[in-house]
Amino acid sequence: xxxxxxxxxxxxxxxxxxxxxxxxxxxxxxxxxxxxxxxxxxxxxxxxxxxxxxxxxxxxxxxxxxxxxxxxxxxxxxxxxxxxxxxxxxxxxxxxxxxxxxxxxxxxxxxxxxxxxxxxxxxxxxxxxxxxxxxxxxxxxxxxxxxxxxxxxxxxxxxxxxxxxxxxxxxxxxxxxxxxxxxxxxxxxxxxxxxxxxxxxxxxxxxxxxxxxxxxxxxxxxxx
Amino acid sequence: xxxxxxxxxxxxxxxxxxxxxxxxxxxxxxxxxxxxxxxxxxxxxxxxxxxxxxxxxxxxxxxxxxxxxxxxxxxxxxxxxxxxxxxxxxxxxxxxxxxxxxxxxxxxxxxxxxxxxxxxxxxxxxxxxxxxxxxxxxxxxxxxxxxxxxxxxxxxxxxxxxxxxxxxxxxxxxxxxxxxxxxxxxxxxxxxxxxxxxxxxxxxxxxxxxxxxxxxxxxxxxxxxxxxxxxxxxxxxxxxxxxxxxxxxxxx
Ligand SMILES: Nc1ncnc2c1ncn2[C@@H]1O[C@H](COP(=O)(O)OP(=O)(O)O)[C@@H](O)[C@H]1O
Ligand SMILES: [Mg+2]
Numbered sequence: 067x068x069x070x071x072x073x074x075x076x077x078x079x080x081x082x083x084x085x086x087x088x089x090x091x092x093x094x095x096x097x098x099x100x101x102x103x104x105x106x107x108x109x110x111x112x113x114x115x116x117x118x119x120x121x122x123x124x125x126x127x128x129x130x131x132x133x134x135x136x137x138x139x140x141x142x143x144x145x146x147x148x149x150x151x152x153x154x155x156x157x158x159x160x161x162x163x164x165x166x167x168x169x170x171x172x173x174x175x176x177x178x179x180x181x182x183x184x185x186x187x188x189x190x191x192x193x194x195x196x197x198x199x200x201x202x203x204x205x206x207x208x209x210x211x212x213x214x215x216x217x218x219x220x221x222x223x224x225x226x227x228x229x230x231x232x233x234x235x236x237x238x239x240x241x242x243x244x245x246x247x248x249x250x251x252x253x254x255x256x257x258x259x260x261x262x263x264x265x266x267x268x269x270x271x272x273x274x275x276x277x278x279x280x281x282x283x284x285x286x287x288x289x290x
Numbered sequence: 291x292x293x294x295x296x297x298x299x300x301x302x303x304x305x306x307x308x309x310x311x312x313x314x315x316x317x318x319x320x321x322x323x324x325x326x327x328x329x330x331x332x333x334x335x336x337x338x339x340x341x342x343x344x345x346x347x348x349x350x351x352x353x354x355x356x357x358x359x360x361x362x363x364x365x366x367x368x369x370x371x372x373x374x375x376x377x378x379x380x381x382x383x384x385x386x387x388x389x390x391x392x393x394x395x396x397x398x399x400x401x402x403x404x405x406x407x408x409x410x411x412x413x414x415x416x417x418x419x420x421x422x423x424x425x426x427x428x429x430x431x432x433x434x435x436x437x438x439x440x441x442x443x444x445x446x447x448x449x450x451x452x453x454x455x456x457x458x459x460x461x462x463x464x465x466x467x468x469x470x471x472x473x474x475x476x477x478x479x480x481x482x483x484x485x486x487x488x489x490x491x492x493x494x495x496x497x498x499x500x501x502x503x504x505x506x507x508x509x510x511x512x513x514x515x516x517x518x519x520x521x522x523x524x525x526x527x528x529x530x531x532x533x534x535x536x537x538x539x540x541x542x
Contacts, residue, residue: 187380194338194374195394195446196366205397209384288383288426 096165104173129171157236180211297346308505317479321492324502373443381427433464
C-alpha cells in the first residue's frame, strides 16, 4: 500500500480545477480595484493633499498593520452589525472588498515610491512648458513609475491569489473551500491538501514566469 | 517684450533675489553672469514660476502679473510665455526626441497630434537631429539631449527662452554643438536670457551682459563695455577670477 492515494488525487484534480476560475476571478477583481485605489492613494501621498494625506496615512497604517483575516471577518461579520444595508453582503463580495483594501495599502506605498523615484527635474520640465499637475502625472510621471512598480505589483497579485484561500472562512466555496469539503468527505486530508497545494503552486509559477518575461521587456524600454 | 520689476525671492528669510529690475527687448540676447549662489538660477526659475517669487511685477508679452496676486491661471500663462532649458536637460525619459518636442504642443496647446509631430520634425531638422526622431533620451549623447531640450523650448514659441547653464553638465566635446545651436537661435533673433560661464559666448553673442551678485544686478552693459571696462570692483574681481580659470575670449 502506497503512502498516498494517487488515484484519489488524480480524480480530485478536475473537481478542484472547476473552482479555480472563482479563485482567479476574485483575485483579478481585487487586483483591478486595489490598483485603482492604490493609484489614488499614492497620488494623494505624493502631492501631500491637505487633509486627505493624513487620512490616507491612517488608512495605509491600519490595513498594513492588521491581519487580512481580521479585516475579512470585520467586513463580513462585523460591519453588517453597524451598517444594516450590508446584511446582504456575500462572502465573495466581502473577500474582494477585503483584498482590495488590504492590498491597496501595500500597493499605494510601492506606487508612491516609484513615483517619487522619477527624476524631479522631469516634473519641473513639464511644469515649465505649462502642463498642469494632472497632465504631468498622467503623461510623464505615471508611465515611468509604472515600469518601476510593475514587478512589485505582480508580486502582490501573486500574494493576492494565495490570499483568496481565506475566503473559505467566509463560507465561500473556492479552491480551498472545495478542497476542505472534499477532504471532509473522504477523510483523505493529506492527499487533498497536497493536491490543492500543487495547484496553487503551478498557478503561481506560471505567473512568476510571465512576470520574469515582462520584467525583461520593461528593462529594455526607453533605450532605443 | 519682457519687464521685470522689483522681483524678490526669499528662502528662509534670506533674500536670494533682492529687487531685480530688468527689461528685455524682443529679439534681445542677454547673458547673466555672476558667482555661484548669487541667485541666477532663482531669477530664471521665478520667471517661469518654478519658484514662486515673494514680490514683484512681471510683464511677459501681453501678460502682466503682480506675483503676489498671481492666480493659477496667471502662472500657467506665464509658463507658456517662458520656455526653460535646464542644466541637466530634464528630457522626458519615456518620450522619444520627437515626442519630447511635440508633447507641449499636444498637451498644453492642444494641437492635433499630426500637426504637432510635423512641427517637431521641422524643429528636429533645425537642431540637426532629424535622424534621431525616434531615439529615447537614454540613447542620446549629452550634447544631443541638450539640443532636444532646446528644441522642446523652441516648440513652445515663448516670448523668451531661459537657459540655466545649458552647457555646464556637458562633457567638453559636446559644448560647441550646443553653443552653436544657441548662436543659430540668436542669429534668428530669438529672445534669450542665458545664465552661463561661457565668457566667449557672452562676448560673441550677447547684446547685453548682466553681472549679478548677492541677489542684485550689480552692473550691466554691452559685452565689450562690461568685459573691457567694468565699473564696479565686484565685477572686475569676478571677471579676473573667471578669466583666469578659462581662456579669455579672443577679442578681450
Ligand atoms: N529651493 C531652495 N531652498 C532654499 N534655498 C535655496 C533654494 N534654491 C536656491 N537656494 C539658495 O539660494 C541661493 C541662490 O541660489 P541659485 O539661484 O541657485 O544661485 P546661482 O544659480 O546663482 O548659483 C543659494 O544660496 C541657494 O543655496
Ligand atoms: Mg545656478
